[in-house]
Amino acid sequence: MNKDPFKEYIRESEPVKREKGYAWHTAIGLQAVDGLKASEYLVRTAVRNIEGEISFEEANMLLQTYYEENPARDAKDRTEEADKVSVRIAALLSERAFSFTPNEYMSIHRKLFTGIYSHAGCIRDYNITKKEWVLNGATVIYGSATELEATLDYDLSEEKMFSYRHLSMDEIIRHLAVFVSRLWQIHMFAEGNTRTTAVFFIKYLRTLGFDVTNDIFAENAWYFRNSLVRANYNDLKNGIHETTEYLEIFLRNLLLNENHPLHNRTLHISEVFKEIEKPDIEMKKPDINNLKPDIVKAFQPKTISHILKLREAFSDQTIFGRSDVMEVIDIRPSRASELLKELTEHGIIEPVSGHGKGKYRFRPQ
Numbered sequence: 001m002n003k004d005p006f007k008e009y010i011r012e013s014e015p016v017k018r019e020k021g022y023a024w025h026t027a028i029g030l031q032a033v034d035g036l037k038a039s040e041y042l043v044r045t046a047v048r049n050i051e052g053e054i055s056f057e058e059a060n061m062l063l064q065t066y067y068e069e070n071p072a073r074d075a076k077d078r079t080e081e082a083d084k085v086s087v088r089i090a091a092l093l094s095e096r097a098f099s100f101t102p103n104e105y106m107s108i109h110r111k112l113f114t115g116i117y118s119h120a121g122c123i124r125d126y127n128i129t130k131k132e133w134v135l136n137g138a139t140v141i142y143g144s145a146t147e148l149e150a151t152l153d154y155d156l157s158e159e160k161m162f163s164y165r166h167l168s169m170d171e172i173i174r175h176l177a178v179f180v181s182r183l184w185q186i187h188m189f190a191e192g193n194t195r196t197t198a199v200f201f202i203k204y205l206r207t208l209g210f211d212v213t214n215d216i217f218a219e220n221a222w223y224f225r226n227s228l229v230r231a232n233y234n235d236l237k238n239g240i241h242e243t244t245e246y247l248e249i250f251l252r253n254l255l256l257n258e259n260h261p262l263h264n265r266t267l268h269i270s271e272v273f274k275e276i277e278k279p280d281i282e283m284k285k286p287d288i289n290n291l292k293p294d295i296v297k298a299f300q301p302k303t304i305s306h307i308l309k310l311r312e313a314f315s316d317q318t319i320f321g322r323s324d325v326m327e328v329i330d331i332r333p334s335r336a337s338e339l340l341k342e343l344t345e346h347g348i349i350e351p352v353s354g355h356g357k358g359k360y361r362f363r364p365q
Contacts, residue, residue, distance in 0.1 A: 005043055009050050010215060020050040020094060022213040026202070027089035028082075029218030033194040033225045035323075036082035037334050041066060046090070056091040063087055081116050085192075088112050089199055098203040100160055102152045109189055109196040117191055123148050124190045132233075133323050134226045134267050140233050142187040151186050155179075164208070173255065176205075177247035181231035194225050205255070216254040216262075222326070222333075223262045224250055230267050240269050265327045306331075306339060307348065316364045319352050 006028075009021025024046040028038045042063065049059050067080045088111055098104065110121025129139040143151050159179050164172055184197045198217060205212050217224065227246035234242050246267055252258045306329050313328045314320050325336040340360060343349045349360040 005047055006050075006218075007215070010213070016052075017050055019213060020090070022215075023090040023093040024050065024086070025215055025218040026093060027086040029215075030089060030195050030198055030221045031082040031086060032221045032333055033198075034078075034191075035333050036078050038082045038086050039079050042083040042086060045087070049090075056087065056094065059087050060084075060091075084116060085112050085195065089195065092199055093202060096206075098207060100156065100204060100207065102149070102156055105152065105156070105188070105196070105200050108199050109192055112196060112199070113192050117189075119190050120192075123188055126190075128187065128190070132226075132229050133327065134229055134264070135233055135269055138233070138235070138269075140185065140229055142185060148186060148188050152183075152188060155182050155186070169256070173248050173251050174244065177231065177244035177251055181228055181244060181247060184228045185232045194228070197228075198224065210255050212254065214254065214257065216250070220250065220253075220262045223264050223267070226264055226267045230269075233269075235269070263330045265330065268327065303339070303342070307343070311362060314362060316362045319359050319361050321356075321358050321360070 004025075006021045006025035009017050010025060011018070028042070028046070031038055045054070045059050045062055048054050049056060054062070063083055067083075072080055092108065092111065106121050106123075113120035125145055127145050128142055130142075131137045131139060162175070164175070167175070180197065180201050183201070184193060187193045189196065198221070202212055202217070223246075227244075227250055230246055231242055231244045234240065249260045250262060253260055253262065309329050310320075310325065314324075322333065322336045322340060325331070325339060326333060331339070340349070340358075344351065344360065347363060350363050352359045352361050
């Protein structure tokens with residue numbers, strides 16, 4: 001998917017195609033919250049649906065048949081999950097039916113993950129932790145397994161009674177950020193919480209009169225998740241406080257069509273990446289000249305820019321992986337994987353054993 005096939009549909013004047021294009025673009029983009037990537041087959045199927053050749057039900061059936069005939073050879077390959085969940089999200093976003101209830105929230109999870117997770121639509125019965133890159137490996141404190149249902153009921157009932165009357169747009173944005181961050185922090189399910197929360201939240205925003213038919217979720221899904229993490233993490237002894245500032249920026253772009261930069265590196269609690277700006281190729285001539293001539297000849301200027309930025313962030317002995325690359329140069333998972341492969345093939349970086357799969361470091365110059 002080098003060229004985004006959905007952009008043209010989002011800009012379409014024909015409402016049906018525009019809304020379907022948005023639904024598919026968002027659905028596929030949301031898979032990035034779990035590092036998943038949809039297949040080219042799904043993209044072709046999505047285009048057929050947008051063009052009116054097939055329904056969502058037919059798209060779902062085509063995918064079912066496709067994966068029965070082409071089962072994954074690697075247990076770690078989650079492309080089938082990405083494809084099936086994408087078509088289900090697109091279908092849900094394309095329908096207007098919605099009720100602001102705990103049952104609706106649970107139902108969305110069940111609809112998205114039936115046949116994928118055995119616990120689809122079921123409340124988790126154990127406590128969880130998740131190591132977060134943006135927290136330097138620390139975890140958010142998620143809802144207690146014994147209180148999940150009561151917490152969901154309480155949060156939704158409080159929001160249902162809340163009045164937005166007389167609030168400024170800044171106050172509305174701030175309140176929505178707090179609401180969605182609390183909803184996500186419950187983490188009702190063992191897996192699939194962010195995607196479920198995103199679908200529920202988008203449908204809720206529509207009931208409040210927001211259009212929500214742009215590409216912000218599709219192109220910044222991982223930023224959305226990281227901003228939810230930062231909204232629910234405190235480390236007071238180190239001066240780190242939970243904050244909705246990043247969520248608010250995301251929502252301003254989503255709801256008000258503002259254009260604030262959404263860089264994942266700015267959310268990292270260490271602020272190590274905060275000052276790393278995008279290299280200006282013209283300003284970096286001395287650094288480029290210090291690179292080996294064969295490297296300069298082998299790559300396009302944009303890739304050289306990526307190499308310079310990665311060298312600035314990681315020394316020869318620093319070990320990094322795909323998620324680190326995504327944070328530093330703010331690219332999608334698929335492009336980060338391609339870049340790592342390309343740099344490995346050219347001998348610029350090398351795999352590092354003993355630190356988990358997919359870890360690399362720069363070869364000494």
